[in-house]
Amino acid sequence: MTTVALLGTGIMGAPMARNLLRNGHRVTVWNRTAANAEPLRADGAAVAGSPAEAVEGAEVVITMLTDGDTVLSAMTEAAPGLREGQVWAQMSTVGVAAVPELAGFAAERGLTFVDAPVQGTKQPAEQGKLIILAAGPQDVRAALEPVFGSVGAKTLWLAEDGASGAATRLKLAAVGYAISTTSIIAESLALVKALGLDPALFGEVVTGGPLDSGYLQVKMKAILSEDFEPSFALRNAEKDTRLIHEAAESAKVRLDLNDAANERFRRALAQGHGDEDMAATYFASFPG
Numbered sequence: 001m002t003t004v005a006l007l008g009t010g011i012m013g014a015p016m017a018r019n020l021l022r023n024g025h026r027v028t029v030w031n032r033t034a035a036n037a038e039p040l041r042a043d044g045a046a047v048a049g050s051p052a053e054a055v056e057g058a059e060v061v062i063t064m065l066t067d068g069d070t071v072l073s074a075m076t077e078a079a080p081g082l083r084e085g086q087v088w089a090q091m092s093t094v095g096v097a098a099v100p101e102l103a104g105f106a107a108e109r110g111l112t113f114v115d116a117p118v119q120g121t122k123q124p125a126e127q128g129k130l131i132i133l134a135a136g137p138q139d140v141r142a143a144l145e146p147v148f149g150s151v152g153a154k155t156l157w158l159a160e161d162g163a164s165g166a167a168t169r170l171k172l173a174a175v176g177y178a179i180s181t182t183s184i185i186a187e188s189l190a191l192v193k194a195l196g197l198d199p200a201l202f203g204e205v206v207t208g209g210p211l212d213s214g215y216l217q218v219k220m221k222a223i224l225s226e227d228f229e230p231s232f233a234l235r236n237a238e239k240d241t242r243l244i245h246e247a248a249e250s251a252k253v254r255l256d257l258n259d260a261a262n263e264r265f266r267r268a269l270a271q272g273h274g275d276e277d278m279a280a281t282y283f284a285s286f287p288g
């Protein structure tokens with residue numbers, strides 16, 4: 001049993017907290033919008049009124065928040081409750097540039113920083129089947145194993161130095177694949193519709209063939225049924241395309257599909273689809 005503080009109880013954080021509780025860990029949660037954390041009380045979590053209250057006494061602190069600035073803000077607020085020797089598993093998608101600053105914050109306070117973003121969306125989070133990409137020292141891995149094992153199907157350790165950002169760099173490539181694939185699916189269905197045919201016919205062409213995949217089926221079903229309950233919110237996907245662009249630019253490599261996906265997401269955001277699943281990029285193909 002591990003005492004865990006989890007900061008951020010959104011689409012991903014809330015099911016992660018529930019899986020930690022089901023596996024016997026003591027969990028205290030905090031969320032900027034307190035109402036989003038309250039339902040976890042019924043699952044056995046303690047609900048803190050502040051980040052400092054949440055992290056006090058925790059062996060492992062998990063951040064599962066929107067971006068690097070939000071993570072740093074929450075951890076700065078948590079500072080009065082932090083103590084030297086705590087392990088900080090930073091599991092949000094924050095981008096390459098943010099990792100050194102977060103690692104520096106940890107070092108100043110004697111925390112062990114682990115760069116550990118997750119690959120997966122709402123359903124894998126609910127099932128405890130996320131893929132955890134991690135970079136951190138050998139001496140904390142055994143302590144993190146029961147925590148990561150409660151929320152993920154697999155942990156891929158990439159480096160011993162969390163400040164290297166190795167896990168975040170790999171996460172950007174993986175999420176970029178999902179983002180670009182979603183955009184391609186959306187465009188294909190939009191084109192079939194625009195050409196005067198039933199978009200479901202596209203499914204009949206690809207299902208069961210070499211172009212088929214479980215991911216294609218999930219996103220195609222969302223678009224065809226107009227069910228855009230967020231598994232990965234469009235506004236977060238747009239944020240990730242910007243982080244991917246920044247990383248690619250610093251590495252002097254062009255990622256045309258990612259940048260095109262960003263344009264689509266920005267149009268869909270302007271149309272009011274930001275809180276829907278990123279499959280709602282489908283609407284970016286149409287005016288209004």
